[in-house]
Amino acid sequence: EAEVAQSPRYKITEKSQAVAFWCDPISGHATLYWYRQILGQGPELLVQFQDESVVDDSQLPKDRFSAERLKGVDSTLKIQPAELGDSAMYLCASGGRAKSSYNEQFFGPGTRLTVL
Amino acid sequence: AQSVTQLDSHVSVSEGTPVLLRCNYSSSYSPSLFWYVQHPNKGLQLLLKYTSAATLVKGINGFEAEFKKSETSFHLTKPSAHMSDAAEYFCVVILGRTSYGKLTFGQGTILTVHP
Numbered sequence: 001e002a003e004v005a006q007s008p009r010y011k012i013t014e015k016s017q018a019v020a021f022w023c024d025p026i027s028g029h030a031t032l033y034w035y036r037q038i039l040g041q042g043p044e045l046l047v048q049f050q051d052e053s054v055v056d057d058s059q060l061p062k063d064r065f066s067a068e069r070l071k072g073v074d075s076t077l078k079i080q081p082a083e084l085g086d087s088a089m090y091l092c093a094s095g096g097r098a099k100s101s102y103n104e105q106f107f108g109p110g111t112r113l114t115v116l
Numbered sequence: 117a118q119s120v121t122q123l124d125s126h127v128s129v130s131e132g133t134p135v136l137l138r139c140n141y142s143s144s145y146s147p148s149l150f151w152y153v154q155h156p157n158k159g160l161q162l163l164l165k166y167t168s169a170a171t172l173v174k175g176i177n178g179f180e181a182e183f184k185k186s187e188t189s190f191h192l193t194k195p196s197a198h199m200s201d202a203a204e205y206f207c208v209v210i211l212g213r214t215s216y217g218k219l220t221f222g223q224g225t226i227l228t229v230h231p
Contacts, residue, residue, distance in 0.1 A: 045218055
């Protein structure tokens, strides 16, 4: 069964350092999402891609976060510099073409980031 | 204003007894509503979805939910809890037709099942 892959699964870093997370969506999925889940809360969308284009990045802290999906397949989320408040689970999800209707999103296992 | 509110942060039941996880929503449009489950160290999994068809929606693992527009609720139920149901559950809404499928999650309800 096809799954969304994420790496690393765990990352510990010191504040002010740079970190990067990688996501490989299910083959053929046009949409890719990055969510942040702070402990005790539900996931919050950071950025949504349709193929290689950003559809929604309204909640992405653009002074320190960046995301790319250059060839419309896998994606990288970067934080530079990391801050203590960035400690969270970062989830990637993928789905079919999303226009005005819902299509199911399939989630990866996540990357748990701890900033010391 | 919260778009989706899960009324209980923790629910504890005994194995074999019914499960009720409560969710209320607010949306200007006819919403699309979902329940997701998250087991420890695993990804989120879709349990069921409501997208303006039948108001009683059946999902996986014996769960079901009823959309009640008059009460703006979408509570999740299961007649008999199993130990494997212990997990965190999220009520999720798509707020508008032009949201490109953007999911808005509730705060989550942790379900504990006692032997």
